[in-house]
Amino acid sequence: xxxxxxxxxxxxxxxxxxxxxxxxxxxxxxxxxxxxxxxxxxxxxxxxxxxxxxxxxxxxxxxxxxxxxxxxxxxxxxxxxxxxxxxxxxxxxxxxxxxxxxxxxxxxxxxxxxxxxxxxxxxxxxxxxxxxxxxxxxxxxxxxxxxxxxxxxxxxxxxxxxxxxxxxxxxxxxxxxxxxxxxxxxxxxxxxxxxxxxxxxxxxxxxxxxxxxxxxxxxxxxxxxxxxxxxxxxxxxxxxxxxxxxxxxxxxxxxxxxxxxxxxxxxxxxxxxxxxxxxxxxxxxxxxxxxxxxxxxxxxxxxxxxxxxxxxxxxxxxxxxxxxxxxxxxxxxxxxxxxxxxxxxxxxxxxxxxxxxxxxxxxxxxxxxxxxxxxxxxxxxxxxxxxxxxxxxxxxxxxxxxxxxxxxxxxxxxxxxxxxxxxxxxxxxxxxxxxxxxxxxxxxxxxxxxxxxxxxxxxxxxxxxxxxxxxxxxxxxxxxxxx
Numbered sequence: 220x221x222x223x224x225x226x227x228x229x230x231x232x233x234x235x236x237x238x239x240x241x242x243x244x245x246x247x248x249x250x251x252x253x254x255x256x257x258x259x260x261x262x263x264x265x266x267x268x269x270x271x272x273x274x275x276x277x278x279x280x281x282x283x284x285x286x287x288x289x290x291x292x293x294x295x296x297x298x299x300x301x302x303x304x305x306x307x308x309x310x311x312x313x314x315x316x317x318x319x320x321x322x323x324x325x326x327x328x329x330x331x332x333x334x335x336x337x338x339x340x341x342x343x344x345x346x347x348x349x350x351x352x353x354x355x356x357x358x359x360x361x362x363x364x365x366x367x368x369x370x371x372x373x374x375x376x377x378x379x380x381x382x383x384x385x386x387x388x389x390x391x392x393x394x395x396x397x398x399x400x401x402x403x404x405x406x407x408x409x410x411x412x413x414x415x416x417x418x419x420x421x422x423x424x425x426x427x428x429x430x431x432x433x434x435x436x437x438x439x440x441x442x443x444x445x446x447x448x449x450x451x452x453x454x455x456x457x458x459x460x461x462x463x464x465x466x467x468x469x470x471x472x473x474x475x476x477x478x479x480x481x482x483x484x485x486x487x488x489x490x491x492x493x494x495x496x497x498x499x500x501x502x503x504x505x506x507x508x509x510x511x512x513x514x515x516x517x518x519x520x521x522x523x524x525x526x527x528x529x530x531x532x533x534x535x536x537x538x539x540x541x542x543x544x545x546x547x548x549x550x551x552x553x554x555x556x557x558x559x560x561x562x563x564x565x566x567x568x569x570x571x572x573x574x575x576x577x578x579x580x581x582x583x584x585x586x587x588x589x590x591x592x593x594x595x596x597x598x599x600x601x602x603x604x605x606x607x608x609x610x611x612x613x614x615x616x617x618x619x620x621x622x623x624x625x626x627x628x629x630x631x632x633x634x635x636x637x638x639x640x641x642x643x644x645x646x647x648x649x650x651x652x653x654x655x656x657x658x659x660x661x662x663x664x665x666x667x668x669x670x671x672x673x674x675x676x677x678x679x680x681x682x683x684x685x686x687x688x689x690x691x692x693x694x695x696x697x698x699x700x701x702x
Contacts, residue, residue, distance in 0.1 A: 399439030560690030
């Protein structure tokens with residue numbers, strides 16, 4: 220399971236999500252906010268987002284009790300959502316969430332109003348069997364591999380996709396329960412599914428084995444309304460052009476949809492999925508699409524902060540151009556605590572430092588261990604001026620000289636005793652000129668522990684031990700000039 224982002228916009232706002240990461244774009248600039256602390260590896264649950272009341276509230280999270288409310292001010296404090304959801308989305312003033320069981324099967328579909336205190340379960344209809352014939356063994360017993368319940372939205376409703384169970388539900392805007400559901404051949408771990416509601420049913424994008432692509436349009440009672448590529452039995456197989464590298468889908472209105480593939484964008488008709496227009500473009504990763512105004516959509520690629528503005532006016536050619544926006548760091552969304560050592564600067568400077576012969580200069584800083592205790596601390600001073608013998612370096616840690624050993628001609632490394640949780644330590648790095656030069660210098664304080672490298676057949680020999688970084692280091696870089 221790969222991490223997924225969703226982009227949603229209301230008015231001037233655009234929200235860009237990755238695991239434990241949020242960028243709020245407003246006007247020409249964006250604010251980056253991340254979860255701080257020991258964030259675990261992303262689970263199978265996706266990062267989620269929902270915008271309410273013209274972006275008066277933005278809900279984000281990763282499905283494991285990290286769901287937040289962020290106000291219209293991008294720097295506003297966050298509040299925990301009282302309900303744990305696997306995925307989350309909005310429908311007007313409502314929040315819609317999925318809850319999965321321990322096997323990652325959809326357990327309940329919930330909805331609530333904007334305040335979020337009362338989550339009501341939604342009755343799910345029995346899925347209607349549908350077939351498509353693209354890359355799967357139709358007619359054989361389905362092999363289910365549940366992987367969660369993902370949500371997506373279009374002007375015509377919300378879809379709930381269980382790829383691993385082959386189920387797709389469609390909840391119309393404002394409806395109390397899904398209008399219908401489909402049961403198709405489940406997808407495998409190597410497949411990617413996307414689904415969006417249309418006025419006729421549901422548009423389903425299948426990317427089989429990360430490559431072969433099919434775009435299918437189903438009615439909610441099962442019939443296939445259209446497909447791309449076509450599966451018309453009267454059409455010669457040699458004349459059917461296969462589609463590869465599907466990267467996204469977006470329902471524009473009741474008559475048009477966009478299909479992003481690896482090297483182009485296809486504008487297709489609804490319900491029959493006839494290609495109306497082709498726009499060249501490279502889409503190496505999956506994209507998310509969200510409205511940007513009348514006949515305009517923002518397009519954001521996964522694993523990239525680059526945005527594209529797409530214009531798709533009825534009767535006019537598709538137009539798309541890049542929109543580069545500056546992103547500045549913002550306050551953490553929240554702090555989840557530390558389960559390992561975490562060294563941070565409490566006092567330090569990254570300003571350029573100049574040393575003029577024969578006078579020495581000292582760089583001073585203070586570190587604090589905000590996490591658990593560490594067994595040892597390793598201090599590393601790195602820079603090309605060290606290897607070029609332009610400057611001599613000496614280090615004092617906790618007011619005591621620290622012996623430093625040369626490493627790879629560009630590092631000086633010293634190891635000292637550990638640092639307790641909550642403890643602080645003073646660091647002094649003194650520079651004595653030997654020649655002239657200028658270049659970047661990095662000073663890093665690493666929390667470490669000794670780890671054995673002994674082999675099973677070396678039980679009768681002394682085990683070798685190595686020092687390994689086992690926490691969050693603090694690092695500072697500045698320009699050093701020696702004259």
